[in-house]
Amino acid sequence: MQRLLWMTMLMFLLCAGPALAVETVLMETSSGDITLELDDQKAPLSVANFLAYVDAGFYNGTIFHRVIDDFMIQGGGFSADLHKKPTRPAILNEAANGLRNSRGTIALARTQVVDSATSQFFINLKDNAFLNQRNKTRQGYGYAVFGKVVAGMDVVDRIANSKTSRKSPMFADLPVETVVIQSVRRVTNEQ
Numbered sequence: 001m002q003r004l005l006w007m008t009m010l011m012f013l014l015c016a017g018p019a020l021a022v023e024t025v026l027m028e029t030s031s032g033d034i035t036l037e038l039d040d041q042k043a044p045l046s047v048a049n050f051l052a053y054v055d056a057g058f059y060n061g062t063i064f065h066r067v068i069d070d071f072m073i074q075g076g077g078f079s080a081d082l083h084k085k086p087t088r089p090a091i092l093n094e095a096a097n098g099l100r101n102s103r104g105t106i107a108l109a110r111t112q113v114v115d116s117a118t119s120q121f122f123i124n125l126k127d128n129a130f131l132n133q134r135n136k137t138r139q140g141y142g143y144a145v146f147g148k149v150v151a152g153m154d155v156v157d158r159i160a161n162s163k164t165s166r167k168s169p170m171f172a173d174l175p176v177e178t179v180v181i182q183s184v185r186r187v188t189n190e191q
Helices: 002-016 044-055 153-160
Strands: 023-029 032-038 062-068 072-079 105-108 121-124 145-151 180-187
Touching (some): 023 044, 032 044, 044 105, 072 153
Antiparallel strands (some): 023 032, 032 145, 062 072, 062 180, 072 121, 105 121, 105 145
16 A cells, blocks of 8 residues: 555656656765766656655665676665665566666666565666566566666776675675765756
8 A cells, every 4th residue: 555655656746747857866975976867758767766765865875785797786775884774665667668777777676576676776887688678577577777877987887896795695795895875966957
């Protein structure tokens, strides 16, 4: 019921106001700044979900907790002391939106459950076609891309080159030197 209420609220917000221009977000990390352009036309639920976390300051002080070189960097769910932050309800998976898991794109992380994405996201380090939707089965559903890096890919690559260690089964690819997401905020576009 709570999920249905959350989805209804998101749809109302998307339909109630004028069409949004391209949303740009600045992610300040301990390794440098990353600027993201979000695609609210092809991924409206995913963008609204991400921006709700951004506007609430949820990501401030979280970390990149999963870094796999030549694959992706993942963050947005854990504090520096590895405590999982409480999240909003999961949203519907928009992997069928036509956006691809290409180098520099940002997508929502999820569990094996198709519609389980909440706050966690990952940035692709290379073209990861196997993460795209192939079919509507649980194995082929894919991961919803909702934007791309437009500045700071060098920072993403720097994070990707972090030395990692296995702290526990849950943190098998944790950077030895903590990479903190200091703040995430919207920036104004001059369009």
